[in-house]
Amino acid sequence: MSRLIVVSNRVPDIGKGPPPGGLAVALKAALEQRGGIWMGWSGKSSGSQEPGPLHVEDRGGITFALSDLSRRDLSEYYAGFANSVLWPLCHYRLDLTDYARKDMAGYFRVNRFFAERLRPLIRPDDIIWVHDYHLIPLASELRRIGVENRMGFFMHIPWPSPDVFLTLPVHEAIIGGLTAYDVVGFQTTHDADNFASGLKREGIGGDVGGGWMEAYGRRFRAGAFPIGIATRDFAELARQAVRTAAVRRFADSLEGRDLIIGVDRLDYSKGLTQRIDGYEKFLEANPAWRGRTTMLQVTPKSRTEVPGYAAMQREVAESAGRVNGALGRLDWVPIRYVNRAIDQKVLAGLYRVARVGMVTPLRDGMNLVAKEFVAAQDPEDPGVLVLSRFAGAAQELDGAILVNPYDIEAVGNAVAKALSMPLEERRARFAPMMKQLEEHDISRWCSDFLSVLRD
């Protein structure tokens, strides 16, 4: 069996720190099965110095090859082109894109640097699987220095419609970068269709049927491979977590109120202020519910070095403060806002305690929180998921109450509907979602992608 090489900007701390998420678990299993390497950024800056040699280390049966990046690299490649151009563009926020040629050049330079560092580690029959928008040009850089191995790419974030994507000044180089892969995977058919129609619009190729696309005369496999979670393990984690002291203490602190939970990185794509406004609308329109619900919003800080994110932090805190100030009482705070990461084991228990899960991004590639919330429920007495129709997860979780997150009143009405939904309907909505998550879990995602890449 050929070895697997996974490349991603962010590499989980397998064997160190808290338990890794589902993606790390699945890739770890695939890497252990075949033997392999996980390459990426070490998470550290070498400051103004050039990065030293790769840190190569065996952990939990996997070889990690991690590279530091200089302050300039991180500013131009990570905070700059990846997170101030590609991320807002792919999430339909053209108003937030901040394109600079210097950052674009830094992005391609870091991709070349990763390719050159990876090159000596590659054996002829290795399979290479590259993840996410930070590393689109990696395959073309590897091909340029003579690497002929099978290479696949998975895009974790949305692929926008051509009208949006073609505003990117270097769209040709980005599309050209993708065509150097043998397989290109997207989260949903909608993303894959957007990509194909962009090729067609530009007259450089398109969908040629049977799971194949063509661009610049090169054929490659492309399509939707929706990412899953480790469903059974997560359900078990939630069952155990509700018995732990931390989750019991939290549940007691609710004093019989119904819990509404939101868990999102602090990111403008997650629709946090709109969600808080929706909850306020719900409380205004349903005074009988005041004092009988608590919304817990868990929002760890993210990408603080990127300008738009610092402003977000203020906006979300202000929104939560405004609602608490306007509607709170001496003995009741409508929203509890936690601005740091919570261990996933505790989260699993909180999801199970909650009556309603609020997942209302303005745009999201998939949104694993939506899937985790469903998997964590008690099948006999499940909570209800309120889900944005603009999250990739909405293509699969049709038992959720689907909402348009831009319609604040609709979000408020969805909260009311979720809180008063009869048990029978909750069960009827939950069962098919759980079946879908069990049948399409993270191991299936991994093996589906790798079998197309291998064949």
Ligand SMILES: O=P(O)(O)OC[C@H]1O[C@H](O[C@H]2O[C@H](CO)[C@@H](O)[C@H](O)[C@H]2O)[C@H](O)[C@@H](O)[C@@H]1O
């Ligand atoms: O590495 P960071 O800059 O700290 O950001 C964290 C990750 O955010 C994004 O996650 C996406 O992937 C999820 C799994 O497929 C998907 O459910 C979600 O919708 C996406 O937003 C990003 O794509 C990752 O590369 C980042 O590491």
Ligand SMILES: O=c1ccn([C@@H]2O[C@H](COP(=O)(O)OP(=O)(O)O)[C@@H](O)[C@H]2O)c(=O)[nH]1
């Ligand atoms: O305090 C937190 C917040 C989030 N997460 C995890 O972070 C992931 C977030 O993934 P998602 O696809 O929802 O969004 P992303 O942040 O990747 O855009 C999920 O597995 C969450 O369980 C966590 O462990 N602790």
